[in-house]
Amino acid sequence: MCGIVGYIGKKDSKRILLDGLKELEYRGYDSAGIAVLQGDNFSSFKATGKLINLEEKTKDFVTDKFSIGIGHTRWATHGKPTELNAHPHAGENSYVVHNGIIENYAELKKELLEDGVHFLSQTDTEVIVHQFEKNLKTSISAFEAFKITIEQLHGAYAILLVTKGEKETIFFAKNGSPMLMGIDSDNEKYFASSDTPLIGHCSDINYFEDGDYGYVSPDALVIFSQKNLQKEPVFTKLSTNKLSAQKDGYRFFMEKEIYEQHDVITDTLLGRLSEERVIFEEIESSLFDGINEIKLCACGTSYHSALTATYLFERYSKVKTSIEVASEFRYREPIMNKDTLFVVISQSGETADTLETLKMAKKAGLKTLVICNVDNSSMVRLADACILTRAGVEKGVASTKAFATQVTVFWMMSLYLAELKSSMAKEEIQKQIALIREIPASVRVSDAMHEHIKRLSKRYLHGHGFFFIGRDVFYPLALEGALKLKEISYLHAEGYPSGEMKHGPIALADPELFTIALLPEHKLYEKAKSNVEELSARDATICAISPLEFDKADDLIPINRCKDYMLEFFEMMVVVQILSLEISIRLGNDVDMPRNLAKSVTVE
Numbered sequence: 001m002c003g004i005v006g007y008i009g010k011k012d013s014k015r016i017l018l019d020g021l022k023e024l025e026y027r028g029y030d031s032a033g034i035a036v037l038q039g040d041n042f043s044s045f046k047a048t049g050k051l052i053n054l055e056e057k058t059k060d061f062v063t064d065k066f067s068i069g070i071g072h073t074r075w076a077t078h079g080k081p082t083e084l085n086a087h088p089h090a091g092e093n094s095y096v097v098h099n100g101i102i103e104n105y106a107e108l109k110k111e112l113l114e115d116g117v118h119f120l121s122q123t124d125t126e127v128i129v130h131q132f133e134k135n136l137k138t139s140i141s142a143f144e145a146f147k148i149t150i151e152q153l154h155g156a157y158a159i160l161l162v163t164k165g166e167k168e169t170i171f172f173a174k175n176g177s178p179m180l181m182g183i184d185s186d187n188e189k190y191f192a193s194s195d196t197p198l199i200g201h202c203s204d205i206n207y208f209e210d211g212d213y214g215y216v217s218p219d220a221l222v223i224f225s226q227k228n229l230q231k232e233p234v235f236t237k238l239s240t241n242k243l244s245a246q247k248d249g250y251r252f253f254m255e256k257e258i259y260e261q262h263d264v265i266t267d268t269l270l271g272r273l274s275e276e277r278v279i280f281e282e283i284e285s286s287l288f289d290g291i292n293e294i295k296l297c298a299c300g301t302s303y304h305s306a307l308t309a310t311y312l313f314e315r316y317s318k319v320k321t322s323i324e325v326a327s328e329f330r331y332r333e334p335i336m337n338k339d340t341l342f343v344v345i346s347q348s349g350e351t352a353d354t355l356e357t358l359k360m361a362k363k364a365g366l367k368t369l370v371i372c373n374v375d376n377s378s379m380v381r382l383a384d385a386c387i388l389t390r391a392g393v394e395k396g397v398a399s400t401k402a403f404a405t406q407v408t409v410f411w412m413m414s415l416y417l418a419e420l421k422s423s424m425a426k427e428e429i430q431k432q433i434a435l436i437r438e439i440p441a442s443v444r445v446s447d448a449m450h451e452h453i454k455r456l457s458k459r460y461l462h463g464h465g466f467f468f469i470g471r472d473v474f475y476p477l478a479l480e481g482a483l484k485l486k487e488i489s490y491l492h493a494e495g496y497p498s499g500e501m502k503h504g505p506i507a508l509a510d511p512e513l514f515t516i517a518l519l520p521e522h523k524l525y526e527k528a529k530s531n532v533e534e535l536s537a538r539d540a541t542i543c544a545i546s547p548l549e550f551d552k553a554d555d556l557i558p559i560n561r562c563k564d565y566m567l568e569f570f571e572m573m574v575v576v577q578i579l580s581l582e583i584s585i586r587l588g589n590d591v592d593m594p595r596n597l598a599k600s601v602t603v604e
């Protein structure tokens with residue numbers, strides 16, 4: 001998830017671009033850059049790290065006459081966060097910025113390299129500007145070359161491109177990644193990934209639709225639809241509150257990030273699924289040579305996604321898999337064998353306990369892999385290999401979309417290993433891949449479901465505690481649901497394997513004990529149901545989450561009937577996330593910054 005901005009007009013474009021990128025830092029900030037064409041002079045600046053570094057580089061750069069400019073703040077998906085990989089990417093006479101993932105960049109890059117094009121970066125984006133300049137040689141106009149280029153791209157993108165031959169034009173295209181355009185009182189045009197950068201400049205904005213492409217100049221605004229039909233912009237009034245704009249109108253970043261899961265998981269999958277196999281370009285299959293066991297190590301929510309992985313790896317990859325709580329692993333003098341692949345999982349890539357276990361594993365000579373959301377973080381730099389989750393910046397302290405993308409990566413990884421180890425028939429792998437493609441639909445939040453949970457949450461604001469219970473992968477989900485509730489409502493909650501209730505916890509059963517029971521249709525339903533009935537018979541208050549009716553529950557939060565238990569997992573994940581959100585809001589808590597917590601625990 002990155003942020004892009006653009007401007008065409010007589011104002012201080014450097015200031016407009018840099019201020020716009022500042023407003024988009026919540027979308028990603030491992031590197032940033034701008035390119036401005038004033039007259040015949042292109043000026044481009046790029047810097048890694050926070051935007052202040054780019055400000056420093058541009059401090060002597062003045063834009064005091066008509067110009068066209070584009071800018072970008074990056075959240076790495078392809079290629080390390082370096083200056084070379086930062087956008088804008090340059091051709092001979094053109095620059096491009098891009099948010100999204102070009103799925104077919106490798107084949108386009110191969111052809112361009114054969115044509116003798118020299119690439120500077122590892123990114124997919126750089127292909128766009130070189131492909132444009134290749135098409136320019138055989139097109140009657142720059143716009144025709146741009147149109148052909150867009151037709152040749154597969155994947156998700158929001159693109160702004162400028163070229164020296166068209167000194168007063170910005171070309172744009174949008175498909176799958178957000179982009180909008182605003183107009184100010186001088187009829188000057190502004191582009192951005194979201195509306196925050198335009199607040200204070202424009203009063204009217206046009207949200208582009210998927211498939212839109214076109215160009216703007218001082219006197220023109222030309223938009224074509226996916227069907228190549230010219231269309232008029234549809235302007236709406238721009239909100240004026242920047243913070244609510246960053247939250248896109250949601251009450252909290254956590255709420256926004258729950259709703260974003262559909263989009264970010266789509267990014268997580270991009271370029272990694274063919275019909276018959278899972279592809280992880282960023283790792284070599286040799287990483288798994290000689291490996292007979294996988295040991296997963298993490299903290300908190302990342303531990304819960306890792307626990308989910310243990311079921312998938314042993315079930316599909318047939319690889320012995322174990323899991324560790326990082327803070328415990330550090331001090332228990334563990335036995336580590338070199339045929340074990342040590343996998344750390346971390347949203348931030350900076351959690352102190354997890355990082356220390358990674359160092360222990362490397363010191364013991366084990367091969368290491370990190371599943372992480374932040375490229376260039378300490379763990380990414382230290383591990384032998386890395387798979388990025390592509391969740392974008394997660395602002396809410398209580399992790400949601402990071403967890404969802406971690407589990408998505410693990411499900412894919414279990415099939416990647418299944419093919420490598422020949423532990424599953426190709427047809428079975430293909431069936432699982434088809435199911436994985438349905439994850440984004442499974443995490444889409446329905447208004448009806450959200451409203452139902454919001455109303456029901458008023459009954460769960462007191463009591464002497466919560467049990468979240470589930471079996472199989474729904475046990476780690478129960479742990480995650482309990483953690484979400486604890487973190488933001490400050491009510492006591494425990495996650496438990498359903499089968500464990502009779503080994504002591506059921507002594508707590510009474511009407512003031514709330515049990516959130518995960519009852520999937522496709523995994524041990526009857527066994528989980530009888531566990532819940534044991535609690536219900538002792539008058540515990542039961543809230544069941546299930547695709548099936550359950551008459552012993554005091555409340556039922558229905559999910560859709562699914563083809564597979566893992567899709568039920570993702571549907572129930574959204575329910576427990578929304579449930580904790582709505583309880584916390586009713587209790588008046590700061591959902592995004594709960595007391596005593598930090599987004600990244602970089603100390604012991």
Ligand code: AGP
Nearest residue numbers: 300301302346347348351398399
């Ligand atoms: C989860 O909601 C919490 N923010 C916390 O448990 C978190 O998952 C844990 O601190 C690990 O963080 P990491 O994924 O960045 O390593």
